[in-house]
Amino acid sequence: MSQGEKPIPKWREDFPTEQENDDFITRRDFVRFLGLVSAGFVVGNGTLFVRSLWAEEGPFPEVEISGAMDLEEGQWLVFNYPDDKTPAILIRRETGEFISFLQKCTHLMCPVTYHPSEDGHGETIRCHCHNGEFDINTGQGIKGPPRDLRPLRQVVLRVEEDRVLAVSLNEIRFS
């Protein structure tokens, strides 16, 4: 080492790197990392999307909905249909009738919830992510982003004397 030169720290002797390339290497590695994460994200979401479509195409099982007969008018519950990873809602309407839809909002898949009548506003199904609202009779979006999308998919029910069964999904309708 000549006079005036800075002494080389011990850590740099142990971990020699070319300092002028540090940023370049870091940026390149960062971009590579981002690329890998993005690819993983796309593949993961794509797989989930295809699996969910597959599960919603039948053949459909007949599933007894646990707790259905305990619901009072204006109450609802969540169950899984047609597989054990797909949430759906069962609503006992204020009229006493049962109705059911898949719970994923048609906008960005947030869970939808049932709301009984209040302040002169009839029963509705709402999505709180972006203030979406659906017609409880048809599942058609009537407010917010779902207004321009396909309706909620309806679960077809069979109501027997002492139980309620989910038996299939209705056809996907595009408006």
Ligand code: FES
């Ligand atoms: S996810 Fe439901 S309105 Fe956006």
